Amino acid sequence: MKLVFLHSSDTHGFLLPTDYQNKGEYNAPFSLSRVSSAIKAEKQKYGADNVVVTDSGDCLQGSPLASYAHSTGDFSDLATFTEAYNEVGYDARCLGNHDFNFGLDYLTYYIDNNKAPMINDNILDEETNVPAFGREYTIIEKNGIKIGLLGITTQYIPHWEPKEHIEGLKFVSAFDKIKHYAKILRPQVDVLAVMYHGGFESDPETGKVTEPHRGENEGYKILTEIPEVDVFLTGHQHRRLNVVTKDTAIVQPGYRGEAVAEVVLDIDDETKKIKDMSTKLIDTKDYDPDPKIVDIVKNLDERTQKWLDKxxxxxxxxxxxxxxxxxxxxxxxxxxxxxxxxxxxxxxxxxxxxxxxxxxxxxxxxxxxxxxxxxxxxxxxxxxxxxxxxxxxxxxxxxxxxxxxxxxxxxxxxxxxxxxxxxxxxxxxxxxxxxxxxxxxxxxxxxxxxxxxxxxxxxxxxxxxxxxxxxxxxxxxxxxxxxxxxxxxxxxxxxxxxxxxxxxxxxxxxxxxxxxxx
The missing domain is CATH 3.90.780.10 (5'-Nucleotidase, C-terminal domain)
Incomplete structure (x- = not known):
């Protein structure tokens, strides 16, 4: 049987296909609305019972629409924002560093009103050392296949955020927590996937160092030292990446919803072992915006355009x-x-x-x-x-x-x-x-x-x-x-x-x- 992962990341609040450079232009080759259409089309192609939909963060900040939704001080606009992401139909998500930009009250509302479980392994309560929000992992079942999902975020957030945005939180190594939870979860599931708002400090295929190893990105270390991971669903670096290496399928779908990353696992019906894996990036420019998301966002977008011209x-x-x-x-x-x-x-x-x-x-x-x-x-x-x-x-x-x-x-x-x-x-x-x-x-x-x-x-x-x-x-x-x-x-x-x-x-x-x- 086929098990398919469809993954988004770093949409940065671009819910509609516009960069807001010019009023009235909605033909940009990206957006959450295009992501949603691509995901729904792939679900129909493979059957919903064979598809897992994930996201690895950076949703709340980045677009003028996101800035306006925050500027009103009215959580009803954040509710609209959240409803648009809920419409995509995610099975699980994790947070990105920019999701902390507007403070903890804003972020907490978003988490609490998100329909998909937020998976968080390495952002801890600094007093208790347990995950400060969300859950450590989730196990979902598709056609008798048990899939374990872990979620981690770059530990470097305290280097970027003011103290009041992360008060009471402790950010620890993504590698350390995945190493810990992978040993717990692996015996319980047939497939283990990790959502990571982080990238690669070395080239995932050659091992060539691409940046100083300071802990912001720990993807290569996770890839090479935690063999329990089958599927690695990444973000943060805004890269277009799809590769199979070291018995792991790795994807990263770019920026602003320009692509949906797809991983297809061919699984033996009897043993439930992975026989083969492949990856690709689906460009969303080939999909019309999801009319349901367009309808959800319409009023917020109209008010954003007026605000921008002020x-x-x-x-x-x-x-x-x-x-x-x-x-x-x-x-x-x-x-x-x-x-x-x-x-x-x-x-x-x-x-x-x-x-x-x-x-x-x-x-x-x-x-x-x-x-x-x-x-x-x-x-x-x-x-x-x-x-x-x-x-x-x-x-x-x-x-x-x-x-x-x-x-x-x-x-x-x-x-x-x-x-x-x-x-x-x-x-x-x-x-x-x-x-x-x-x-x-x-x-x-x-x-x-x-x-x-x-x-x-x-x-x-x-x-x-x-x-x-x-x-x-x-x-x-x-x-x-x-x-x-x-x-x-x-x-x-x-x-x-x-x-x-x-x-x-x-x-x-x-x-x-x-x-x-x-």
Whole structure:
């Protein structure tokens, strides 16, 4: 017989097929509504009794629709959001790191109103050391086959979230908990599957290291050291991944609902042993949006569109960014404006930021909520960090290490920041320091100029850096950042900050370029 897993992850609140760039366009090749249609079609193809439907998190944050649903402060909008996910018909789910972005009250409501069991093995109550919510595992039966499902989330969440969003919680190694529960569950089931909001620190087939082994992603360790796992249903890295290796079927279905990952197991009717396994990704662009989800979300979406077009401020001059890639390498007025705002709120000496969206266009003279969310879609907080000049130099050197220059002098990013997953949101630029980097020099020794207000940075002097909490808490594998260096964090998101900053007075956008790579 055939046993089929259909898996989604990292839909990030894109319930309808639009990225909200342009009002009225609903033909984007992704969305939960397309995911739902693809899953329902596959269920009909194989028969519901042969299909297990799973999701591995990052549902509550990421889209303008998700931001609006949270902004109203009305849990009835979160109820609509939750109802849309319930319509898909999941058998089990786990949480993602971005599901914590709006705090525990918001998350708890979502969990309590989710029809599918939330499986949670490694987010614990810090006092009792038992799972803080959900259940450790579930066993479901399909055509006489017993399937065990475990659920884990990246343990790195405390590096990104403010304390109040995770108060009373303890995040432990995904590997350690799967190793523990796999031994308990394996004897009880015919097939063992793991939902993991996390990815791979090494290539799952070759074992080649793809990022520092710091615990954010433990997929390769789980794959190679816990043989009890048959099916590995992953997320977090936004990768498109489907492979069978080491007697395990591994999938990851990309981002925003662009694909549904499918695992097909051929199981012997008598012994109930797996005879064969295959994987594939089903592109959802080939499926019309599920009309039931469209109907559920219609009113919330209409109100979101009106909210997005709400004017926030007027600028005396535009602050564009021609395109994200060029802006990172050459600078752009929008990047400077973002840095100016961060300095205004923190009274820091230096500001660091990344271009957060590949579709960033910056601001025209009139700035709307849509402009802010499309240019800065993350629910980050702004921090001020205390660093020595030597530490700040190390941080800027690390950022210069993202780049390379070919024999024709063309500057581009190293492939490891593009594949297997684009991670250019890790590339920070700095302001108002003036700096230059010679890319022909070894990484860590590239800065040929680094001055602030015309003077070289003093290695022993204390400087104050404005930077978002994701970076300040260790995101991106930068050197020198640590929790104890954070002086304070603002209790505002970037929408609130832009609204306040752009309306406090006439803002003069700095258009000069303060850094150069050569």
């Amino acid at each position: 004017p926030l401020a007027k600028l005396s001059e535009p602050a564009p960014i021609e395109n994200a890639m060029k802006g990172r390498i050459e600078g752009a007025p929008f990047i400077n404006l973002l840095q100016q705002m961060q300095l205004w709120f923190t009274d820091a000496d230096v500001s660091a930021t990344a271009v957060m969206s590949e579709k960033a266009k910056g601001f025209g003279k009139e700035v709307t909520m849509r402009d802010v969310l499309l240019n800065y879609p993350y629910a980050n907080q702004l921090c001020r960090v205390k660093l020595t000049g030597k530490e700040l130099r190390h941080i800027i050197e690390h950022s210069a290490g993202f780049l390379k220059k070919d024999e024709n002098g063309k500057i581009s990013f190293l492939e490891r920041w593009i594949k297997p997953k684009p991670e250019l949101y890790h590339f920070d630029v700095f302001y108002p320091v003036e700096y230059e980097a010679d890319l022909s020099k070894p990484e860590g020794e590239r800065l040929t100029k680094l001055t602030l207000n015309g003077k070289p940075l003093d290695d022993d002097k204390i400087y104050h850096l404005a930077v978002n909490n994701y970076r300040a808490m260790g995101g991106g594998f930068y050197p020198e950042y640590s929790m104890d260096k954070i002086e304070f964090a603002l209790d505002k998101d970037y929408v609130q900050m832009f609204t306040e900053y752009l309306t406090h007075a006439d803002v003069k956008v700095d258009t000069k370029k303060n850094y150069r790579f050569y």
